[in-house]
Amino acid sequence: MASFAEKLKCSVVGIAGLGGLGSNVAIALARAGVGKLIIADFDNVEQSNLNRQQYFTDQIGKPKVDCMIDNLQRINSRIDVAGHKVTLAPDNIPQIFRDADVIAECFDTAQAKQMIVETVLTKMSGVKIVSVSGLAGYGKSNEIKTKRVSPRLVLVGDGLTAIDNCKILTAARVGIAAMHQANAVIELLIDEIQP
Amino acid sequence: MGVLKINGKEKTFLDNKMPVTLMDLLTILGVDSATVVAELDGQIVERANFTTTPLRDGQSIELVRFVPGG
Numbered sequence: 001m002a003s004f005a006e007k008l009k010c011s012v013v014g015i016a017g018l019g020g021l022g023s024n025v026a027i028a029l030a031r032a033g034v035g036k037l038i039i040a041d042f043d044n045v046e047q048s049n050l051n052r053q054q055y056f057t058d059q060i061g062k063p064k065v066d067c068m069i070d071n072l073q074r075i076n077s078r079i080d081v082a083g084h085k086v087t088l089a090p091d092n093i094p095q096i097f098r099d100a101d102v103i104a105e106c107f108d109t110a111q112a113k114q115m116i117v118e119t120v121l122t123k124m125s126g127v128k129i130v131s132v133s134g135l136a137g138y139g140k141s142n143e144i145k146t147k148r149v150s151p152r153l154v155l156v157g158d159g160l161t162a163i164d165n166c167k168i169l170t171a172a173r174v175g176i177a178a179m180h181q182a183n184a185v186i187e188l189l190i191d192e193i194q195p
Numbered sequence: 196m197g198v199l200k201i202n203g204k205e206k207t208f209l210d211n212k213m214p215v216t217l218m219d220l221l222t223i224l225g226v227d228s229a230t231v232v233a234e235l236d237g238q239i240v241e242r243a244n245f246t247t248t249p250l251r252d253g254q255s256i257e258l259v260r261f262v263p264g265g
Contacts, residue, residue, distance in 0.1 A: 017265060019265050020265055021265045022265075106265055107265050108263055108264060108265035109263050110227075110229070110230035110261040110262055110263045111229050111230060111261075113230075113261035113263075113265075114229060114230050114231060114232055114242065114261050117232045117259070117261075118232050118239065118241060118242060121232070121239045122239055122241055131259075131261070132265060133259075133260065133261045133262050134262050134264070135264050135265070136262075136264040149234075149257060149259055150234060150237070150257065153232075153259070155259060157262075159260065159262070160262065161262070161264070162262035162263050162264055163262075163263050163264035164262075164263055169264060174264075174265075
């Protein structure tokens with residue numbers, strides 16, 4: 001029987017989006033000892049990201065994928081990271097994340113969240129996805145929940161608080177959701193994925 | 196009369212109000228179909244098929260609604 005650390009070392013996690021959720025999830029999983037991360041994002045680091053995303057001022061203007069690879073390797077030099085600077089869509093998600101045991105949905109728009117969850121559940125049999133809905137605002141820490149929706153879908157969030165109606169994203173509340181998400185990924189890897 | 200179990204709660208519809216398709220149900224609930232993943236009796240239904248997926252009395256529907264932010 002593989003130990004906790006051995007299981008994580010053999011695991012592959014896909015991270016779709018490297019913003020407030022994805023940058024925090026990636027760092028938590030790298031520190032935890034997940035063996036391989038597949039990270040994807042189309043965007044560059046902007047000044048406005050730094051209130052909640054895990055980048056640095058000297059990384060502004062550079063691709064998030066490249067910056068996150070650097071940051072992850074400074075934390076854990078043994079981690080294997082595959083980076084894709086790409087816009088994820090139904091036609092490339094199954095290919096990019098084909099080796100993943102679990103995928104973390106870390107997008108910002110509701111439509112993109114819907115798109116990847118539907119794609120993974122219909123086109124990637126056996127792969128589990130941890131998605132997030134409802135993390136805007138501040139306070140109300142305990143309203144962010146982790147819920148098992150179905151055998152391959154875990155949903156994190158309060159289900160309600162959208163950025164478009166409250167206009168605020170905080171490092172703290174986004175971080176709570178991201179750590180729920182990373183913790184759910186680890187739970188799936190340890191308890192449900194065969195090494 | 197028809198009954199659908201929606202996210203674990205039973206909802207009763209009069210005969211002439213029973214949604215014919217999954218899209219009809221989303222319209223009745225006021226849910227934007229572009230932000231929903233739907234499972235019908237445990238099977239995922241692709242969004243492209245919402246308008247052609249008929250609903251029957253007694254079915255169980257799980258609707259996962261996404262709001263923006265990340």
